[in-house]
Amino acid sequence: NAGVTQTPKFRVLKTGQSMTLLCAQDMNHEYMYWYRQDPGMGLRLIHYSVGEGTTAKGEVPDGYNVSRLKKQNFLLGLESAAPSQTSVYFCASSYSDRGTTEQFFGPGTRLTVL
């Protein structure tokens, strides 16, 4: 099993450009999440999904959109990148059972917006 994979690993964008980050999991997890991690700020939730075709906003959703067309994939889009979106982005997934569920993380995407 590959677990949680993220594409790409690194990306440099210019202000105003758009891009899509792809997250894929092969564990048949219901829940998927997108976080950003910034120095001194910890991990902050951007958007999450509790199942195929559903998405919800997290703590810092502005400037991002997401889609969950297939259960195994969760896409994060930046329509018009801004320097404030320079960060490391992590995807995670988990089962839906709250008590026993464990989160599994991808390796991250390092994004720089110039």
Added chain:
Amino acid sequence: KQEVTQIPAALSVPEGENLVLNCSFTDSAIYNLQWFRQDPGKGLTSLLLIQSSQREQTSGRLNASLDKSSGRSTLYIAASQPGDSATYLCAPGSGGSYIPTFGRGTSLIVHP
């Protein structure tokens, strides 16, 4: 809104010491609490998951305890080794859709 605090923020110790990392959270209505390890430039690796009905979990040299009523969890690392050097994060899960909230982590350096 759940607030998570981890103390200390940073720790540097000689090899062999027994360590205590603390995590406190404001909303005690949690489903579980997970401890993660993050190596520099890498993703998060799950270390231990404690369900809300449990008091502790153990894995090798790691032991995590949970006192839900007081909003505290503690990660004990026995006989620390240089390979334990990493950032340790705790994440209590709460809310209607199991959404973990992360602390800022404890950065640990174990020197030979």
